[in-house]
Amino acid sequence: MPLASLPAPIAGRNRMTRKMIVDAIRSDPSWRGGDYGDTQPTQGLTTALYVLTWMGSCPLQWQKECPDAASADAFLDRRVQEGLRTTDANNLLYQVASSADYDPRPLLGRIAAPLTAVNSADDQVNPPELGLLEAGIGQVAGGRAVVLPISDETRGHGTHTYAALWKDELVALLERSGGQL
Template sequence: MATLPEPNQGDYHISNFRFVEGTSLPDLRIHYHTIGKLREDSHGKATNAVLIMHGTTGNGANFLNDIFAGKLFKPGQLLSAEEYFLVLPDAIGHGKSSKPSDGLRATFPRYSYADMVRAQHLLLTEHLGVNHLRLVMGTSMGGMYAILLLDLRHSWVWGTRYPGFMDAIMPLASLPSQISGRNRMMRKMAIDSIRDDPQFDNGNYETQPRGLRAALHILAWMSSSPLQWQNQAPDRESADKFIDAWMDAGMRQQDANDFAFAFDASRDYDPRPGLKDISAPLIAVDFEDDQANLPELQILETEIKKVKQGKAVVVPISAGSAGHGTHTVAAVWKDYLAELLETSKVTYSVKL
């Protein structure tokens, strides 16, 4: 059985990166993984580059597992590393890219999705030599800034900010609209839980403040799958053990400053004015059991009408779904990726 292809890792350093709100960093580090080899046509245009962007508090390595890469990146699969050049960056404030916990703590620049996307555009064009994308896709936050490329959570941002830069767009588990209602309330509650905790000490804590645990409670609600969590914890005792283990892992893996900054980055996200300018084929996939992007709000179905070649899909709950986290379970939605790749096919002149 074919194994996952071995990724390459690297760091791209951007000098004097200026953030939207006016602050700057003398050295912004963007960490990334790449898999495969970049190809160009006879005019020097990249033909096989695919950008895949992660969600809030995640990182590019989150995709290097059996449920995502194992269903997409192997030989003969939809995004085979033998055919595509796959780019998996860590966004600003995440993973091994520059983030508050590196040392600046609460004085780290207050970044936004717009800053994240611009940094990734520089990574592609100035460092990796990618001047065109065959596909841009993103999960949750990563889906949001794919359309604005400045501000879907990442997919929604790339499409409106840099029209013509990609052949196809696939946002997963995200909405092309300002974050409002319960979604915004939960984010604010998480941020306030951290920053209003006396132990936070204006970001200068020595051990993780209790407020981080409260914020993780909110994240658990947003990302949970009622069906799957019921199956995994069918009685009171197993439910208590399940959530205790989930919280303990979160407290080991997360940092309060990083968490608060990451949740705050969505504050000015609103791709709606640019949806009409998206020219590339787009399939947006959401999930019926997604607690963060509730399908009954009908936001996706309403806004997708503004996208010239847009299609909205809400996948029903199934044995394989995982709530908001279904965005990484490729087996559930890969047929829509196949459809998008087929409908967005482009004929390139081969470079000899």
Template sequence: MPSSTGSQTWPDSTEGDYETKNFTFLDGSTLPVLRLHYRTLGAPKLNESGQTTNAILIMHGTTGSSANFLSPQFAGELFNPGQLFDSKKYYIIIRDGIGHGGSSKPSDGLKANFPGYGYQDMVRADYELVTKGLGVNHLRLVMGTSMGGMHSWLWAGMYPDFMDAAMPLASLPTQISGRNRMLRKMVEDAVRGDPEWNNGNYKRSTDVRGFTTALYVLSIMSSVPFQWQKAAPDRESADNFLDKWITDHTAGVDCNDFLYAFEASRDYDPRPLLEKIEVPFLAINTADDQVNPPELGILEDGIKKVKRGRCVVYPHSENLRGHASHSWANIWLEEAKRLMHESEKH
């Protein structure tokens, strides 16, 4: 049976876990068992040479999970029969990165003794999941949103022969720096500086008042001035909007998991990899993204170093959703179609 929300439907996904023994992180720490949770739609197809021809890897953002992609604005626009990523045609892999969703994470029990994973660890683990766990030896497309977009830059540079195309959304090809880094440091300092955090040994996330402060910072990072003004046009509605936003982003979130997810960006820097990227590569951002402001020019400078790369920055419009535009497929669907056509092997 298909999954549905409202009038939107899309095919069911199959969930599973892959476990790898004694996974070694780049900082030298290890986990006896690293669990990687995933969902798949469709089935893999092989060509005469035994190469997987139809697998698509989709990666989520910071503090997110694979469930984020099972929504009307994403799955409802992409996975149905006749749509761009029709699950009868493609084998779609949407996984929970290390520290997120159903994968191994601090809240499983180790708390602040969990390895300090970074983005390169997450990508290496994903590669093992895809190849050893799911038996896929080639990807038709690597794509991701926000943190997953940053992972897409890394994937394309670290494994340049493993895919036909790559499409990062809402990300930049540079080390986390400038205002982005400053806001992330505020998030980290707010949690670690709170005595109630107690080196990760709190009883409840809500006891850590610095966690709420961190969420205030996150609200600024992900804000959408145009849409939020429409949603909260007066003082009272603005106050209620913020209160609900904080409540929604607190529910079911563990403070240590949240902190680790933000600190994982410490090793992100795809600049040394850009010239190694060989496949058709499309980077998509939007002009109203508070995390990746277009006026910095970083995307345009970086894409020049990618042999077959191009970028699109959508101008301000009522249809955009700020940083979250990455998850509204109707915004970037036509460009994604173009990329799939450009990278099609005949």
């Protein structure tokens, strides 16, 4: 049961934002080819965290949480400061860059088990308007694509971490599987 993903290569805006993150870190003179010791390349990492924040944003929720300039600025500052405190630049770079050759398309038709792919309509990383989810899952014999509508509960790309939102789809998949797993 893939969550918050697409059965397609990383391309378009998704690829561009990932490249921005990688380039921000690598272009910081303090990165030193990844050998920066205990002093993070703060300028590049800050830019990468800005891009990552936008990439994983959820406009409906953030508008509610930050209805004015002061709360929006404070929210962003907290996110970036927390990220600078807890994120290693090399780890982030390698996590983001590792998807560069991702392309499940050639093997989709070989999936024999029932499959339900779940995304959310407010996922800016995997936006439903691209139609890639349905096109790819259409190649899976027992495949089903589900796009959760934007709601007060969804959290953009982060919706995948809220099992309450997709647990019914998991139960249905397990029932549909009938011991095939």
